[in-house]
Amino acid sequence: MGVITKITKQVKNDERYNLFIDGKYAFSVDEVVLAKFGLRKGLEVDELEISEVQYDDDVKKALNKAIHFLSYRMRTEKEIRDHLKDSELDGAIIGEVIHKLKDMKYIDDLEFAKAFTGTQINTSDKGPGWIRGELYRKGVDDPYIEEALDAFTFEMQVDKAAAISEKLMKKYMKDSFMIAKQKIEQNLQRKGYPGAVMKIVWETIDTDRDTDEQWDALYHQGQKAHRRLSSKYEGYEYEQRMKQTLYRKGFAIEKIERLLEVLKEEE
Template sequence: MKITKIEKKKRLYLLEIDQKESLYVTEDTIVKYMLTKGMTIDKKQLEDIKIFAQFSHGKNLALYYISFKQRTEKEVKDYLFKHDINPHIIPKIITNLKKDHWIDDYKLLESLAQQNLNSGDKGAYVLKQKWQQKGCDKQVIDDILIQFDFSEVAMKVAEKLLRKYQGKLPAKALKDKLTQSLINKGFSFQESKLAINQLELEPDEETEQALLYKEIDKQYNKFSKKYNGYELKQRLTQSLARKGYDFDAIASALREYL
């Protein structure tokens, strides 16, 4: 078999064999096998060239993908598969990239955890879930997360949430809201509790009362269309209690309101 054409096509080269068969190869393939027009090759050499061309092309694609930001091993695998790299060659590419430290899930997760500590707002549970979705090994994730203390992040998030909700909810509802919000962001119940205990959550009686009467107006307009008397009072009491208002405060307000 003879190479009858070598033609550059953007990032790849078109290799023509006996004016019949053609394939695309990388520049590294040209250099490695010292390919030239008119060169004679046998079937074994052609097969080697095809395999290396796929490996080289796949590695170049992976390096291009990684150049934008660090990627997990699974993300790179998925990217190569999506770009039609031979599934049998992908493991070899991954091994090569890991050997040269282009892929290192441990260091990547360590860096992401540190970034979250410095400027993020997630707890360990959410980070673990996100990293597992990226295909990272559970043991690697656990080894990383155990090194970090998320209590300061929880505190920063709690303070931000307090600024958002303070004056809009009664004390009990506010505390519940903060706790649930922190848990939703991946902090443990204990981390959430410790962060909230450090906040100044002393109820302001005037604010609480204003909020209560505002809520009574809203709920009264809703329930008075269907209920009256004792049943209306019960509906209002239950609804207000669910929203975190104190039973004694509700009873007192309703005596004046109804």
């Protein structure tokens, strides 16, 4: 048992108060906790009461920490739990904070999933698979993820994937169409677009290349292969190596043979 002999406001944080018991500094509390327990000068307190006050204050500090974390952007329950665990807070205190945040409507994983999905749809080229993976990593439950992804319709996915593909097709003009298609599909897979979307994309975008564009791509790849192989091989073996290399890159064998004639003429 002890008596609170003095209460002073902290200089650097005017929402916290220092408590002195029997003339000695004991601990500090938030003003909300101070008011909740009716702490005042002359009040007698025992160890159990002090323990309850300190526990409540720990919850308040953790709550303030969580709210500050939320002030930058929306967070999932898992993100908040992980943030508080990093501060080595007791599990019971974290549970209390999560409960309070839910009561305050500060945590709503479904709304988070919908907002996150909407942002990705409107501001990025990411597909549904990538979004699903990110939400899962952030601790959102599957039903919430699927409900949020309902906003990303199949038609929207095709439109986005088609725009990406058309842009990349221009980037890969120096590759054969087969290699360009492989690179584009790999890119779309990394961004989270399913095979069904890719199938429709190839049916909708213009992939035709004129004769000059096809030759430019073959000539570009042929020059690269020639620089690498001509220093190691000659004659029949050189030609076979060139044919194998360019055929694997998706070029027709008759076009490759024509290129070899051109390269020979240029020497």
